[in-house]
Amino acid sequence: MTVSRLERLISLMNVLHDSPRPLSAQELRGRVSGYPDNDASFRRQFERDKDELRELGVVLEMATVPASDPPVTGYRIDPRQLFAPMAELEADELEALSMAAAVVGFTGDSSRRAMFKLGVSATTATRRAELADDPNLETLFSAVIDRRRVRFVYRDEQREVDPYRIQFARGRWYLCGMDHGRGALRWYRVSRMSTQVSADAPGTSDPPSAPLSELTLDPWALPGDHAPMEAEVWFDPVAAAGIRDELPGADVVSEDASGLVIRLKVHNREGFRSWLLSFLDRAEVLSPPDLRDDMAKWLEGFSVDARRSS
Amino acid sequence: MSRITVGTRIQRLLAILQWIAAEPDGVEISAACERFAMTRSELLGELTMASMIGDGSANFDDMPFLVIIEDSHVEVSLLSFRQPLRMTRGEQLALFVAARALTDPEIGGEDPLSRALSKLAAHLGLDPSLVLAVDVDVDHDGxxxxxxxxxxxxxxxxxxxxxxxxxxxxxxxxxxxxxxxxxxxxxxxxxxxxxxxxxxxxxxxxxxxxxxxxxxxASVAPPGLSTSLDFPTDLPVVELDLPASASWVIEAYPTVAVEQVGDRLRVKLAVTGPSFVERVLLRVGPEAVITSIDPELGDLDLGAVTAQRIAARYRR
Structure with a gap:
């Protein structure tokens, strides 16, 4: 009878975690049904099975089989590494988490697997916000949790960063952290990290000096060179609808048929200007005068004559 | 539901077996089907397969599960795999991200999802203040x-x-x-x-x-309705001469051609309308120069004309 891959993998995990000593590949071949008789095919399939187990998060320990001569590599799974009771969640908490995992998740299968590990089937949803996965995300996530300093290449430069915040916004993942080379806070797009991120030992990253909630990707809130200032900005009714979506927690000064006025704390003047100009005539800085002057000067820098002669 | 991988099937099977085994007298098959969103034949297929794992081995303890199926009833004894497998960081991250996307820890909600997120964070060894360290800004339902x-x-x-x-x-x-x-x-x-x-x-x-x-x-959607967002192929083109500091333009927008000329960039963009070009020019600043433009989009002085129009607001 044919033994499926699934049966073989469960059987393999069972035999390996139950064994008091490392087992050789040949011993496993004898105890786990479903491996081919041909030696080369067996080796290939055994390698694939090991990879699959690792992908499942199973830690395969390798050690020499005791008393083997010549020495033979053996395999074992430490049961303490294989199993871990999950957080004790109430039924309503499990259900809420399952719903959340159904509507928001990575493009892969990780949230479904995670829900099974919590003992329930992930709820299915017809609509789902798919988040791009990135091979460096797990490392960055671990680094934030364990306060590890990370190293990667970004814009052709080696970076050494204390990671503070990972954010998904506008369809992309970003990391915010203290860039030690620059001595300043920086945001990085994760997909642009051109090397595999490496993380130092736990506890090697210093905590952030600013509250995490202030580290946002909003263009006006990015780390800037000026003291932060409060700005009032007007949007016409057409742009206002989008602003309401984009900034649900906005500090609204007024809203009527003439448009929407909101208050923003501007840390980065360039980011603020660039963002506001994307609304063209549909937005205007109302105050403070300093920021209005900035905007006016920027716009007056465009000369019709200069463009025509170029 | 999308096709299920062998790894996910393993997790699902273990979850099913552990759930049934928690009831010493077993459960109705229909209840298991409902909990795990499976058809009866799918579930029976998985349980039957589980009952055969290790049964060919000379060692009895190579059998991890005893599964007894009788009519509409199933009982399971676990000889192994009594606890769930340890979650990988990727799986933890997936749950964390899903929960974070739909909660605002700054509000400190006591709803089930906020409570689940707090427990999950504690389980991961995450300092409660660090729940904010992962932020997911996603509109999950429109x-x-x-x-x-x-x-x-x-x-x-x-x-x-x-x-x-x-x-x-x-x-x-x-x-x-x-x-x-x-x-x-x-x-x-x-x-x-x-x-x-x-x-x-x-x-x-x-x-x-x-x-x-x-x-x-309303009319009914045609069969095979496409959800493609492909732009038309015959869009008008503008060529811009940009300072090196405007390299973000290449990353932010689809380009037709990019050429490095000295320390500047020559970028061709196929655009859906003139306002697209106006925005790029105003954001980059006076150093951005149009070198050629489809008349449908405007003239070479498009940036300056737009800037003057908007600057008028600031002269009031």
């Missing part, structure tokens, strides 16, 4: 507009709204037969028939306002 449009699609009702065509910075009233609401790259869209133009169109939900549902019956 908001009230998507709900209204969904209802209109179900009821086959024509809708009317004001639409902001961003690329031309134009606002117009649309009458649309709604067909499908869908999400791409963290944006929500409506696909439907633009009644006045007699053509199918895709609208971005955040540019729709004053949405109303009429009593008129």
């Amino acid at each position: 908001g009230p507009r998507a709900a209204t449009l969904d209802q209109a699609i179900t009821d086959r009702r024509r809708v009317a709204f004001t639409y902001w065509t961003y690329s031309r910075d134009a606002v117009s009233e649309r009458l649309v037969d709604p067909w499908l609401v869908f999400s791409r790259h963290d944006q929500w869209y409506l696909s439907g028939l633009d009644v006045d133009q007699g053509q199918s169109r895709v609208f971005r939900l955040d540019r729709i306002h004053d949405l109303t549902v009429s009593d008129e019956t």
Whole structure:
């Protein structure tokens, strides 16, 4: 009878975690049904099975089989590494988490697997916000949790960063952290990290000096060179609808048929200007005068004559 | 549900077996089917397969599970795998991200999802203050507009709204037969028939306002409705000469050609309307120069003309 891959993998995990000593590949071949008789095919399939187990998060320990001569590599799974009771969640908490995992998740299968590990089937949803996965995300996530300093290449430069915040916004993942080379806070797009991120030992990253909630990707809130200032900005009714979506927690000064006025704390003047100009005539800085002057000067820098002669 | 991988099937099977085994007298098969969203034949197939694991081995303890299926009832004894497998960091991250996307820890909610997130964070050894360290800004359902449009699609009702065509910075009233609401790259869209133009169109939900549902019956979506957001291939082209500091333009927009000329960039963009070019020029600043432009989009002085128009607001 044919033994499926699934049966073989469960059987393999069972035999390996139950064994008091490392087992050789040949011993496993004898105890786990479903491996081919041909030696080369067996080796290939055994390698694939090991990879699959690792992908499942199973830690395969390798050690020499005791008393083997010549020495033979053996395999074992430490049961303490294989199993871990999950957080004790109430039924309503499990259900809420399952719903959340159904509507928001990575493009892969990780949230479904995670829900099974919590003992329930992930709820299915017809609509789902798919988040791009990135091979460096797990490392960055671990680094934030364990306060590890990370190293990667970004814009052709080696970076050494204390990671503070990972954010998904506008369809992309970003990391915010203290860039030690620059001595300043920086945001990085994760997909642009051109090397595999490496993380130092736990506890090697210093905590952030600013509250995490202030580290946002909003263009006006990015780390800037000026003291932060409060700005009032007007949007016409057409742009206002989008602003309401984009900034649900906005500090609204007024809203009527003439448009929407909101208050923003501007840390980065360039980011603020660039963002506001994307609304063209549909937005205007109302105050403070300093920021209005900035905007006016920027716009007056465009000369019709200069463009025509170029 | 999408195709299930062998790894996910293993997790599912273990979850099923552990859940059944928690009841010493077993459970009804229908209850297990409901909990794990499986058909009876799917579930029985998995349970039967589980009952055979290790049964060919000379060692009895190579059998991890005892599964007894009788009529509509199933009992399971676990000889191994009594606890769930340890979660990988990737799986923890997936749950964390899903929960974070739908909660705001700054508000400190006591709803089930916020409680689950706190427990999950504690389980991961995450300092409670660090829950904010992962932020997921995602619109998971398209908001009230998507709900209204969904209802209109179900009821086959024509809708009317004001639409902001961003690329031309134009606002117009649309009458649309709604067909499908869908999400791409963290944006929500409506696909439907633009009644006045007699053509199918895709609208971005955040540019729709004053949405109303009429009593008129809407046409039905054609079979195989595409949710592609591909731009037309015959778009007008503009060529810009940009300072090196404007390299973000290449990353932010699809380009037709990019050439490095000395320390500057020569970038060709195929664009959907003049306002697109105006925005790029104003954001880059006076150093951005148009070197050639499709007359349909405007003249070489498009940036300066736009800047003057907007600057007039600041002279008041």
